[in-house]
Amino acid sequence: MRAVLAPEALEAIVEELRRRDWRVVAPTVRDKAIVYDEIASAAELPVGWKDVQAPGSYKLELRDDEARFGYAVGPQSWKRELLAPSVRLLQIERTHGSFKAAEDAAEAKRTAFFGVRPCEVAAIKIQDRVLIGGSFADGDYLARRKNSFVIAVNCGEPAANCFCASMNTGPKAEDGYDLVLTEILDGAHRFLAEAGTGEGAELLAKLPQQPAADADLSAAQKVTDTAREKMGITLDRSDVRDLLLANLEHPRYDDVAGRCLACTNCTLACPTCFCTTVDDANDLSGAGSERTRKWDSCFTAQYSEMHGGGTRRSLQSRYRQWLIHKLATWNDQFDTQGCVGCGRCITWCPVGIDIREEVSAIRATQEAKP
């Protein structure tokens, strides 16, 4: 089911979802960045903003139109909504010489993710595989995921650090959404809306709309085709796993360790990074304790800490762990790639380390060999 929506119909989406008492989380402008937050009106979308990204650099600028989705991705991802940064797992109370551990009920309010980029749809699918697709599942993630409703928005204007075309995750979402929009700025400002699920079709049916004509379909196709062309292919995915695993002791890791600050920004901004730790904290009486699951990062020394010291003490080894996990060993562990090409790790790295450049540097020496 597909239809053409006027920009005003976005308000009808928000109204309909809020009428159902769902949370609506969408891109909005805060602190000079586009962040994902609960909105009450489509007027809170970043109307007329674009983002200018470069390694270690992000800024918002005004556009000369009223595009609602005229930017790529900001510092946050939907990971915040699904794999929350901090979740209490257990409350543990001492009881006459024993203890009682009560799991926090994994409850989540029905939430619409409005404005999910194709690379982020891909990232959600990857985290689904990791966090609920194995023998054991993360209960809090599952509850949030079951209650999510995904309104994807295809990309028309990739930022300079975007490389979803290389990773085959965008700029057009193929599946994994309830409803997908393509914003068309060529001619009349309008959106092509296509339902991906029955629930998406149900929502679409409630919106003021026009039938989609062939001209609308080709205009929408042109949006993502143009985006794909703009990006080009900047990371050769085909053999990258074998390349990295064949070069585990590559001198490039010494080079990157000289630049990396181990600040963990890349892992926090990454929409697929899923590592967590648990923190046990006690009340002052010593009778009660709480366990909280928190985001962790393979860039810290504590991450690999064992008796006798951590297994990854050097920065070389920590960057290597992150890089090979994203582009190589993730496939072995979960039968899916770990990188979606959103470019956040490049933009939000304070020193502008570019994952594509690091791979290219390793590839260059490999190809120089006879």
Added chain:
Amino acid sequence: MAQTLTETAGSLEAMTPVPYAVTAKRQDTYDTWTLELEPVDGAPIVPGPGQFNMLYAFGVGEVPISNAGNFATDDRLVHTIRAVGAVTKALCAVEIGTVVGVRGPFGNTWPIEEAKGKDVVIVAGGIGLPPLRPAIYHVLKNRKDYGRFVLLYGARTPSDMLFLDEVKSWQRDYDVDLDLTVDAGDSDWKGKVGLVTKLIPPAQFDADDARGFIVGPEIMMKFVAQELINRDLPAESIYVSMERTMRCGVGLCGHCQIGPTLVCRDGAVYTWDEVESLVAVKEL
């Protein structure tokens, strides 16, 4: 349910520690204790040999510890713990009756069924003996199902040797080719001095039809595996148990990665050919 969710969710029943009371405690060495645990309510879990549990000390935290009990006869959990960090120190400081938490059992097992009819060569280093103990008990209990049973045990000093009386009783009662060594002896030590690898060349086993199980520090496992390979035991017939830090024990937290594998989910028992190339890379 969001129709965009295509994964089938796995078990959710793994994250809450179950109360177990400490029913026995024995000091094995200056820094190592063995605890016996029984559930406060209900029946105990029954781990397979080689599996581990996440042990919880109230208010301190959790650590993965191998099962070290005799599953054939016991209805209690046995864990041998070296006091090295905050959690293991708290666990080693418990008193009889203290209640600790248990999650598990997690991970895979030693291939004890597959090893039937074959010679079994077990090589342990220091605190590496407890994770092998369930497999040893199994072989002893079903002694006639196995060929020769070689047990080589090395420790830094005689005072680091675990369960020495019990180990010697195995030799006496069950036809075990036992050989012991220490890196550095003391005035009472009459046995061999040197690395455990030196016990391998004289050991009697049929390399064409044997299985080797090794647990110890990674560097020790590496050299022991090499010695066994030198004796023509294929790398696929050599099994080791790997150790990494863990938070969840069930493949969700990411901490126990070694390159392509998650130790809690895919191990902790691996064949040597699976991990040799991983162990060879420093800090992988």
